[in-house]
Amino acid sequence: MERKNQNPIVNWIVKSKILGILFFVIIGATAVFKLGTALLDNPSLFLQQVVNGLQLGFVYALIALGYTMIYGIIQLINFAHGDVFMVGAFASFYSISRYNVHLWFQNLFPSVPAMLAQAIGAVTVVLVSMVVCALLAFTIERIAYKPLRTAPRISALITAIGISFFLEYFGALGFVFTPNYITYERPFEVTSWYIGPEGFGSIQAGVATPPHSLIFSNIFLIIVLASVFLLLVLQYIVKRTKIGKAMRAVAYDKPTARLMGINSDAVISITFALGAALAGAAGVLYAIAYPQVFFSMGIIPGMKAFVAAVVGGIGSIPGAFIGALIMGQAETLSAAYISTPMRDAIAFSLLIVVLLIRPKGIMGETSSEKV
């Protein structure tokens, strides 16, 4: 029984929740005003930032999918996921610079057109990283998480943190990866195009790009295409295949799924491997876009992707994707128009604001907790 307040004005203030709404409206209006003036000021620059944000957002999406799947199935915040991403980037670095994996098709069939051979080589590099990461995650799951299935949930979280430290600092040893920053060698040439009022064309050295045009590179196209393709594959696996059905069943109710004859341990291992494979692909794409690899490169993207998964509604695959795109935009736009050093703070403030408005994330289930 809610009793009414005596004063009608107070009653109205409480009923309408006006103060809380006002609070968010002020924050939102400030952001919209800032971005709106930026858009009107220089539309092509603004769109360029949006394109940059998309590129980042799609990479985050691939990492976020791993977080969201693992959380969905065993409610574990897998802090080691960002470091699996790092291992993926390093695996591709070594397969390119040491083993020339990206050239294998060219070397075997020199008569094939260079474009096609390059594409096949690049895809092979990505696949190698995906397999390496999947195997790594499978091993991690068996060693560090499986024995703790019945222990308190926090124990598995601590081992996840331990694995994360281990991967970073073991990787930092001289004979494993290195403690240094390494320049990444891309498996293909970068070409850029411009599109704008002056039309469309490719950018050549020595030729001035027309003003007010949007610039994008083949890296951007590859990241978008690869991410969307991998998302569709994942969506197919989860929604249409038998193993996907088993995953959903285990995520929904583990004991019952086990009673129905589903090998839940195997399903969990496969989920880890699948998530890690996506992180491996993300590692390659991230290294191609921002060509530098180092042992702690996974921390910040991993964190951002995790936040993206939460913003989107952890446990939901489309949610992770939407959250990642939002995070990508938030990061580039706030770096461009609000404050570069504050961009991480703004991204996390956004997380808190989203959680306050929708406590389970944008696409999360809004049903109340089981009592």
Next chain:
Amino acid sequence: MNRLNKTSIFFLVGAVLVFGIVQALISAGIINSFWSTIVLLAGVMAIVSLGLNLIYGFNGQFSLGQYGFYAIGAYTAADITYRWVQLHSASGLTVILMISILVGLAIFLIRGVVSKIRGMDTLSAFALYLAGVLVAIFIATRLGMLIANPVTALFNLMPEKVAQYVVYLIAVLLGGLIAGEVSFLFGLPVLTLGSDYFGIATLGFTIIVKVLLDNSDTMLGFDEMKGARGMIGIPKITTWATVFIFLLITIIVIRNLLNSSYGRAIVSIREDETAATSMGIDVAFYKTITFVIGSFFGGLAGGLYAHINGFLHPNTFSFVKSFDPLIVVVFGGLGSVTGTVGAAFGWALVLEGVLRLILPEGFETWRFVIYPTLLLIMMLLKPNGLFGNYEIPFIRSVVPPLKEKKADEETAKEVA
């Protein structure tokens, strides 16, 4: 009441013995400066972790924000003593004292208003508190600057050493208070989130604090904090005696808190929130108060930490490090005061001391390979923590131990 029964006397005698032995070893030079710094760090870590254990172990709120409050306390206290030692001005002291008083006052006043209004939603209340706190800060900074000079003169009447130590003690306490007030404001909306989401939001808080500290000179206008370059020139005056006394106070406060009706309410929320609500316990109130007290201890420890090395850097409070108190708490055993203190000392001695000493030349980087390996092995062998729910008699007499079969219960809940 059993104010001075046998276990209390045993505890106090034991504490004095531990203090005396370590102090004697430090004075005699048997514990050199390397190890004595580690002992100090361990004591500080014990205080931070006790704060977190109160929040997570006893109240069940999964917080990753403890290092954020630790950082707030450290920088607040460091700013006060820095201004006193380097600029010979009590302006830091007076301004922050005024801020903490007026913000506290504003919170109490608004709390009085909000509790009279029925059915106010959290966000509206938060907006109200925020507005009040901003006004309070605005007035307090002006008031503080006004009384800075008289207070400086007052402190100058004391001998230099005494004045410095008094300023330092007040600074440490104010660091805790400011951390507590920030935690109240932050906790108000965020504590309504579910367990994991609360953890994630507090993790966000830690990162926001770290980023703000990185830019403290350019964006917040605190030139002496020097942002990402690190703050230097803080007096190194934390001693084993100070750390030990604060640790002792923390243990006794937590023990007595848990012994009170507040403590029983706090623990009942951990055991079953729904049942606690139905017994008439104001869950939101007790969650907030636990969060504030836990964060207060975090801030307090921060103030002590700032004066150990005389150097602060935002990277000390990065989110990777913010897992440290969580690791200590889980290692010691959730909801075990003894375990937390033991684990904090063990953790610091092994990680900072033993591992640094045993690794031969050229293998220093292996420290962080061995540490997670140890972490992993310990967690796999003892998932419920080193001490489980063992407590020394002084605390065991009042603290309800965490139920043995926590894990089985969770599975049982899953099955149900």
